[in-house]
Amino acid sequence: MKFSTIAIHAGQEPDPTTGAVSVPIYQTSTYAQESIGKHKGFEYARTQNPTRLALERNLAALEGGRFCYAFASGMAAINAVMTLLKAGDHVIVSDNTYGGTFRLFDKVLKNFGLEFSYVDAREPQAVEDAFNHNTRMVFIETPTNPVMSLVDIEAVSEITRRHKDSFSCGARLVVDNTFMSPYFQRPLELKADIVVHSTTKYLNGHSDSVGGACVLNDEGDARALQFIQNAAGAILSPMDSWLVMRGTKTLAVRMRQHDENGRLVAQFLSEHPKVEKIYYPGLKSHPQYELARRQMSGFGGMLSFETGSLERARRVLEGVRLCTLGESLGGVESLVSHPATMTHASVPADERDRLGITEGLVRVSVGIEDAEDIIADLDSALNSL
Numbered sequence: 445m446k447f448s449t450i451a452i453h454a455g456q457e458p459d460p461t462t463g464a465v466s467v468p469i470y471q472t473s474t475y476a477q478e479s480i481g482k483h484k485g486f487e488y489a490r491t492q493n494p495t496r497l498a499l500e501r502n503l504a505a506l507e508g509g510r511f512c513y514a515f516a517s518g519m520a521a522i523n524a525v526m527t528l529l530k531a532g533d534h535v536i537v538s539d540n541t542y543g544g545t546f547r548l549f550d551k552v553l554k555n556f557g558l559e560f561s562y563v564d565a566r567e568p569q570a571v572e573d574a575f576n577h578n579t580r581m582v583f584i585e586t587p588t589n590p591v592m593s594l595v596d597i598e599a600v601s602e603i604t605r606r607h608k609d610s611f612s613c614g615a616r617l618v619v620d621n622t623f624m625s626p627y628f629q630r631p632l633e634l635k636a637d638i639v640v641h642s643t644t645k646y647l648n649g650h651s652d653s654v655g656g657a658c659v660l661n662d663e664g665d666a667r668a669l670q671f672i673q674n675a676a677g678a679i680l681s682p683m684d685s686w687l688v689m690r691g692t693k694t695l696a697v698r699m700r701q702h703d704e705n706g707r708l709v710a711q712f713l714s715e716h717p718k719v720e721k722i723y724y725p726g727l728k729s730h731p732q733y734e735l736a737r738r739q740m741s742g743f744g745g746m747l748s749f750e751t752g753s754l755e756r757a758r759r760v761l762e763g764v765r766l767c768t769l770g771e772s773l774g775g776v777e778s779l780v781s782h783p784a785t786m787t788h789a790s791v792p793a794d795e796r797d798r799l800g801i802t803e804g805l806v807r808v809s810v811g812i813e814d815a816e817d818i819i820a821d822l823d824s825a826l827n828s829l
């Protein structure tokens with residue numbers, strides 16, 4: 445079956461009790477048991493919930509993986525994946541990850557004895573050079589937020605596997621696939637070990653739910669993640685599971701429109717005299733355009749552009765009428781944000797400068813409104829500069 449068919453049907457057989465076509469929201473904390481140890485596979489809703497299970501099956505199928513576990517947020521999913529490690533383990537991280545991921549690693553997990561090396565993973569050699577005897581994980585995000593630089597997933601997975609063999613240490617490659625969604629990028633097919641998502645973004649797609657998930661093939665890691673999901677309990681609620689499932693049904697059509705609009709808005713901005721620089725992997729001027737074409741089947745709706753200063757960024761962000769100023773991304777409505785003070789405020793200033801996250805940088809999550817309207821809105825805000 446192809447992508448849209450899987451999105452609409454995987455994990456979503458009509459409800460066995462009533463035939464309901466939409467998987468019901470099983471809003472229950474517990475389940476009746478017939479006698480001691482005899483039940484229908486559901487005992488307590490932290491451990492199992494049919495709505496969550498349906499979503500997990502759906503997301504596993506979309507990423508082409510065997511197992512999926514859904515969590516209360518993208519950060520909860522990433523945190524769960526990190527518990528596969530133990531004190532003394534070393535993690536190589538692509539720099540310029542989502543600010544919350546950096547914050548979790550740097551402000552929380554470092555205190556538990558995990559070591560992190562941040563590398564410019566646009567160059568796979570940098571990942572190779574960072575390997576140590578205790579490296580147990582490579583964590584990458586591609587494209588990165590907000591300057592849209594790419595990591596070659598296949599090259600990094602090849603390096604990770606080579607080191608796994610030489611140190612027999614079981615280093616895993618984890619890819620945060622939030623920006624592209626499985627519609628445009630399928631890391632497991634490029635030999636990554638684990639995919640993580642903030643379902644809050646494109647998978648749910650309607651800016652009305654916070655959630656996360658991880659998808660993988662390895663049975664041992666899957667058992668460990670299922671264990672931690674139940675043991676630590678940061679589960680996705682039945683209502684949110686249902687919302688994300690409703691979202692994934694239209695993922696293909698939404699992503700196609702995000703992509704079409706993204707290309708049009710990027711083209712417009714690249715020609716605008718008030719825009720100093722634009723970051724969008726679908727433009728030929730993007731330094732990794734060839735990799736983007738090879739690794740992704742579309743370019744999506746995320747882009748950033750440089751206005752030149754904090755004051756100019758402020759005027760653009762205050763000047764838009766249709767686009768909403770706000771954090772988050774991946775919803776049907778266009779959002780604009782200021783990474784330096786919003787999503788990346790927790791990244792130290794000198795590090796931000798090095799990454800290109802300047803005070804003049806504006807990020808756009810291009811929605812699926814009519815592209816002409818989005819462009820007219822940005823145009824009038826820019827022309828006020």
Ligand SMILES: *Cc1c(COP(=O)(O)O)cnc(C)c1O
Pocket residue numbers: 517518519520542544545585589620622623641642643644645654655656
């Ligand atoms: C939003 C986001 C996260 C965190 O997800 P939450 O659902 O907000 O916890 C992680 N990675 C990326 C790339 C994101 O955009």
